[in-house]
Amino acid sequence: MISTKVLSSTVFSIASCLCGSAPCLLCGCCPSSNNSTVTRLVFSFFLLLGTLVSVIMILPGMETQLRKIPGFCQGGTTIPGIENHVNCDVIVGYKSVYRMCFAMACFFFLFSAIMIRVKSSKDPRATIQNGFWFFKFLILVGITVGAFFIPDGTFHDVWFYFGIVGSFMFILIQLILLIDFAHSWNEVWVRNAEEGNSKCWFSGLLFFTVLHYALAFAAVVLFYLYYTKPDNCAEHKFFISFNLILCVIISVVSVLPKVQDASPQSGLLQSSIITLYTMYVTWSAMTNNPNRECNPSLLSLVSNINKTEAMPTSSPGMVQLWDAQGIVGLVIFLFCTFYASIRSSSNAQVNRLMQTEEGKGSVGGEEVGEDGLRRAMDNEEDGVTYNYSFFHFHLLLASLYIMMTLTNWYKPDITTQAMQNTIPAVWVKISSSWLGLGLYLWTLVAPVIFPNRDFN
Numbered sequence: 267m268i269s270t271k272v273l274s275s276t277v278f279s280i281a282s283c284l285c286g287s288a289p290c291l292l293c294g295c296c297p298s299s300n301n302s303t304v305t306r307l308v309f310s311f312f313l314l315l316g317t318l319v320s321v322i323m324i325l326p327g328m329e330t331q332l333r334k335i336p337g338f339c340q341g342g343t344t345i346p347g348i349e350n351h352v353n354c355d356v357i358v359g360y361k362s363v364y365r366m367c368f369a370m371a372c373f374f375f376l377f378s379a380i381m382i383r384v385k386s387s388k389d390p391r392a393t394i395q396n397g398f399w400f401f402k403f404l405i406l407v408g409i410t411v412g413a414f415f416i417p418d419g420t421f422h423d424v425w426f427y428f429g430i431v432g433s434f435m436f437i438l439i440q441l442i443l444l445i446d447f448a449h450s451w452n453e454v455w456v457r458n459a460e461e462g463n464s465k466c467w468f469s470g471l472l473f474f475t476v477l478h479y480a481l482a483f484a485a486v487v488l489f490y491l492y493y494t495k496p497d498n499c500a501e502h503k504f505f506i507s508f509n510l511i512l513c514v515i516i517s518v519v520s521v522l523p524k525v526q527d528a529s530p531q532s533g534l535l536q537s538s539i540i541t542l543y544t545m546y547v548t549w550s551a552m553t554n555n556p557n558r559e560c561n562p563s564l565l566s567l568v569s570n571i572n573k574t575e576a577m578p579t580s581s582p583g584m585v586q587l588w589d590a591q592g593i594v595g596l597v598i599f600l601f602c603t604f605y606a607s608i609r610s611s612s613n614a615q616v617n618r619l620m621q622t623e624e625g626k627g628s629v630g631g632e633e634v635g636e637d638g639l640r641r642a643m644d645n646e647e648d649g650v651t652y653n654y655s656f657f658h659f660h661l662l663l664a665s666l667y668i669m670m671t672l673t674n675w676y677k678p679d680i681t682t683q684a685m686q687n688t689i690p691a692v693w694v695k696i697s698s699s700w701l702g703l704g705l706y707l708w709t710l711v712a713p714v715i716f717p718n719r720d721f722n
Contacts, residue, residue, distance in 0.1 A: 301387070302651045305396045309374075310603050312406060313661050316370045317596075317668050323362040324672055360673045362414075364422050367669035369410035371432075374662040376405075381654035395654050425669075426677050432666030433675075434694045437547065439660055441702035443602045444543055445709065448536035456531075471535055478538035485545040486510055492562055493552045499560035502552050505696055509548050512703045513541040519710050528713035540706050544699050546594060551695035554675050595671045603664060606657075 322328070377395070384391050452471065459467035489506045493499065517537040519525060525532055555561040675691040713719075 300651075301396055306606070306652070306657065308399060309657070309661060310606070312373070312403070313370060313603065313664060313668075314600070316366055316406075316410075316665070320363045320366045320668065320672055323366070324359060328359075360676070361418075361422065363669055363672045364425055365413040365416065366410060367429075367665045368416075368425060369406065369413040370665040370668075371428075371662050372409050372413075373406045374658045374665060378655045378658035378662060381658060384650060384654045386649050392650075392654075423677075429666045429670045430675075430690060430694050432663045433670045434698050436660075436663035436667040437695070437698040438702055438705065439663065440598060440602045441540070441543065441698075441705065443605055444539055445536060445706055447605055448539045449531055452533055452535045453531055475535045475538045478535075478542045482513070482538070482541045482545045485542075485549065489545075489549065489552070493549075493560060495559060499555075499557070501692075502555070502560055505548055505551065509544050509696075509699060509703075512700070513537075513544055516540065516703060516707055516710070519707065524714050525710050528717065529710065532710055536706075540703070543598075544703060546598070547695055547699040547702075550595065551692045551699075554691040554695070556689065596668075599664065599667065599671065606660065 381391060381395055384395065386392065387396070455467050455471050459471075486506060489502070493502045494506070517534060520532050520534060520537045553561060670691075675695075677691075
């Protein structure tokens, strides 16, 4: 039998993890972790938890299943003597996604404001950043519950435009993270090739570079086949052609002798990843075109059914919230969120853009407390390894991006309670791809233009 002393000690240890300054519960699963990494992982877990809830609530048939619960939904199955109070139209579908993501955005905005100008873990606010997880979870739950009591009114219409702006910024951050990932990937594999078995490592780099370009080229061909018409879809023809030209330009620039001399780490692997991502953003933009003739659904392409016959343009509210480009967007989002939580980049330009510092802070490790629980090592006593406020701002933008992705960037119609494709969503995505390509081009040419500055 467990003694009262042992039980009390265990409860106290768990409470210290939930309420204290060290996230020891997660560290027990991933020992030898830095405090900064564990903290980012836990906050990212909060974001992913909210995303999972949003996905569940937007699944087809969820409202029907909720109405079967006795005494729950208004208009659903009743229990004698109990009045159904829950409006299930709000807690499912796009309304639930908007409210859930609004709650997450408010949560991360709160911490972004609190953590402004935190310089090291000696700042009392760093204790809030790196601990008190149970109370943080309660705050998130409380904001979420309150969000579901917001009256419909113009909330969805206004929050849609917040989502547009936030998603635009997050797409750029995703591109920056992909650039950083490509640089790190290329750097590690080139270093391994120089240390030994160079043929294997260089063959791997060549394979993935060719694969990325092949997928991007195949995407361009499919875009011209299915998203353009000989006498229509002029915007799509321009988007595809112009982005293809830009991708060719950055690929050529990345291997120019002067660029290679100034930035030896640049190369075609990075350009191939950016090219493939640009093709995805182009595809995502075209799927939001209200012109159904230029925007066939994936189902109609597979089954060879003309979408204009299956869904006339006079039915703007009949849209699919969950489609292929949304799933691809979620996969990229998950990858970038996880990578942002564990990244330790050696790329100075990317570090400046992402508000992180290379090699700052002490070497991390593992601490074992008097209670026997493993805790993450505080590696930020001399200085934080990432900007706390910017990290939360990044998660805030991620919340808005998730909202737009799960609702397929459709605009709520307050009068008809339907969802509609909009041209602004198309231009936001396309313009973000252009600005992103411009940022990548700048990382290539900046060391050449300013040779006296240190970009390594």
